[in-house]
Amino acid sequence: MSLYGKSFLKLLDFSKEEIDEYLSLASRLKEKKKRGIPHEIAKGKNIALVFEKTSTRTRCAFEVAAADLGMRAVYLDPKSSQIGKKESLADSAKVLGRMFDAIEYRGFAQEIVEDIARYSGVPTFNGLTNEFHPTQILADFLTIKEKFGKTEGITLCYYGDARYNMGNSLMIGAAKEGMHFVACCPEKYRPNQALVREAERIAKASGGSVRFSTDPEKGSVGADVVYTDVWVSMGEEESVWKERIQDLLPYRVTKKVMENAKESAIFMHCLPAFHDLGTEVGRAIYEKFGIREMEVSDEVFNGPRSVVFDEAENRLHTIKAVIAASLVKEIE
Ligand code: CP
Numbered sequence: 001m002s003l004y005g006k007s008f009l010k011l012l013d014f015s016k017e018e019i020d021e022y023l024s025l026a027s028r029l030k031e032k033k034k035r036g037i038p039h040e041i042a043k044g045k046n047i048a049l050v051f052e053k054t055s056t057r058t059r060c061a062f063e064v065a066a067a068d069l070g071m072r073a074v075y076l077d078p079k080s081s082q083i084g085k086k087e088s089l090a091d092s093a094k095v096l097g098r099m100f101d102a103i104e105y106r107g108f109a110q111e112i113v114e115d116i117a118r119y120s121g122v123p124t125f126n127g128l129t130n131e132f133h134p135t136q137i138l139a140d141f142l143t144i145k146e147k148f149g150k151t152e153g154i155t156l157c158y159y160g161d162a163r164y165n166m167g168n169s170l171m172i173g174a175a176k177e178g179m180h181f182v183a184c185c186p187e188k189y190r191p192n193q194a195l196v197r198e199a200e201r202i203a204k205a206s207g208g209s210v211r212f213s214t215d216p217e218k219g220s221v222g223a224d225v226v227y228t229d230v231w232v233s234m235g236e237e238e239s240v241w242k243e244r245i246q247d248l249l250p251y252r253v254t255k256k257v258m259e260n261a262k263e264s265a266i267f268m269h270c271l272p273a274f275h276d277l278g279t280e281v282g283r284a285i286y287e288k289f290g291i292r293e294m295e296v297s298d299e300v301f302n303g304p305r306s307v308v309f310d311e312a313e314n315r316l317h318t319i320k321a322v323i324a325a326s327l328v329k330e331i332e
Pocket residue numbers: 054055056057058059128136270271272
């Protein structure tokens with residue numbers, strides 16, 4: 001099996017064995033980094049980082065990973081490039097493909113990143129689209145492996161809005177890995193039916209399962225991992241806040257939710273999180289709706305079961321694995 005030359009666009013494109021290969025490589029690269037062993041194994045290669053949406057973790061992970069691998073990264077945002085405005089996406093992708101060995105894209109529809117891969121002719125990596133966030137899931141699964149020694153058989157319960165990139169990607173990734181995925185949310189916040197059916201088909205073959213619960217008290221019973229994400233995704237209008245808060249407030253991850261999970265359960269969040277008044281958005285929500293915490297209580301976020309910063313660090317090691325696996329033919 002080889003991941004050499006492959007784009008990383010969505011987990012549906014990969015087998016469990018391939019996902020595990022990325023995770024195993026990430027562990028080895030993490031060990032090298034921790035022990036100060038140089039690993040400039042992609043020296044001289046170049047990667048373009050195209051961000052149409054803001055980012056802290058994903059951008060930093062790609063930039064630091066590229067530097068650690070001996071590569072050069074060039075950051076392009078919508079204001080400083082012609083992409084999509086004065087030049088079509090297809091033309092821009094063809095140009096980037098002539099200059100770079102790989103491209104990362106964060107932005108809107110999944111079909112955009114799929115088109116970049118097609119037109120550029122070089123490995124392309126999805127740094128988040130509306131539908132999927134696959135590099136985040138690799139970091140999450142590496143963290144789960146580090147905490148529990150495995151992913152197979154682990155029950156992951158996702159609280160909140162499961163319709164978009166995080167709910168979709170966790171559901172598909174969990175199904176591939178033979179995990180038990182539970183989305184605890186109102187019915188209208190479930191992933192789309194076609195994707196649920198696909199996840200159920202994959203889970204049936206892997207020994208995993210896909211379930212839904214509308215009961216925030218019972219949802220986390222038996223969970224090894226309780227996971228949540230922000231209630232409003234990047235690019236959504238502020239006008240959706242009111243309804244979102246009304247609908248999802250009962251699904252905040254609280255001490256009670258964690259107590260209902262297994263004693264060994266961990267709390268995960270892809271970040272950024274609204275757990276206090278330390279952000280502009282958090283303060284604006286407080287002034288308008290009178291709530292100090294949103295998808296997770298500060299007590300859980302900063303509590304002993306929270307692994308959110310281990311998870312954030314693992315963005316670096318897993319993204320490095322994605323780049324290295326694709327650009328380096330043989331890796332020790
Ligand atoms: N989790 C995540 O994708 O973080 P950023 O938006 O900061 O990249």
